[in-house]
Amino acid sequence: MKTRIKEFRARHDLTQQDLADKVGATRMTIVFLEKGTYNPSLKLAKKIAVALKSNLDELFIFEKNDLK
Amino acid sequence: MKKDYTVTIIAGILLIFLGIFFQVSDLARGMIPLIFMNAGTILIVIAVISHNRYGAGITQDERTRALGARALSNSWLLTFVLVNVLFWIDYTKVLTLSASHILGILLFTMTLSAGIIQSILKKRGIINED
Known part of the structure; x- marks a missing residue:
């Protein structure tokens, strides 16, 4: 899974810590999310999408192999 | 604070x-x-x-909680294997183990393995891969 969290975060001029505070997560969780090594819960994914004024499809990109 | x-x-x-x-x-x-x-x-x-x-920041979230749970379950599994090994060691009289020996070994193994597994998972970051 790839994410565009970093890109959207930069657009909103937010640091990883700012985003973490907004969504009630630790900074390391945001780090792993941006690296694509952590699959968040639907609730956290939605919180991030709301915080970045985006939607899930824009933020989280699934390739064919990810859904197998 | x-x-x-x-x-x-x-x-x-x-x-x-x-x-x-x-x-x-x-x-x-x-x-x-x-x-x-x-x-x-x-x-x-x-x-x-x-x-x-x-500091005043968030100390726990869904990832760290899941990570802790994964570490504890792995540690439990490891301890279960160790209990089996200790049972057969005692049963076959390879070593004579007292209750305090076994309790000490289990206490040490559970605490240490949970900590080590948690730190490994923290570094990897991946805790919910398929």
């Missing part, structure tokens, strides 16, 4: 004073006062370290 840390430090100080009180008043003898004082000290140290590391 966050309220949680303040409460932990107060609890630690109370435990230390309770330990000193037991020691001075002779209400409890032997190891009991020491256990109270050690527990109090550990609480204070944990609160201070957590305060320095996280």
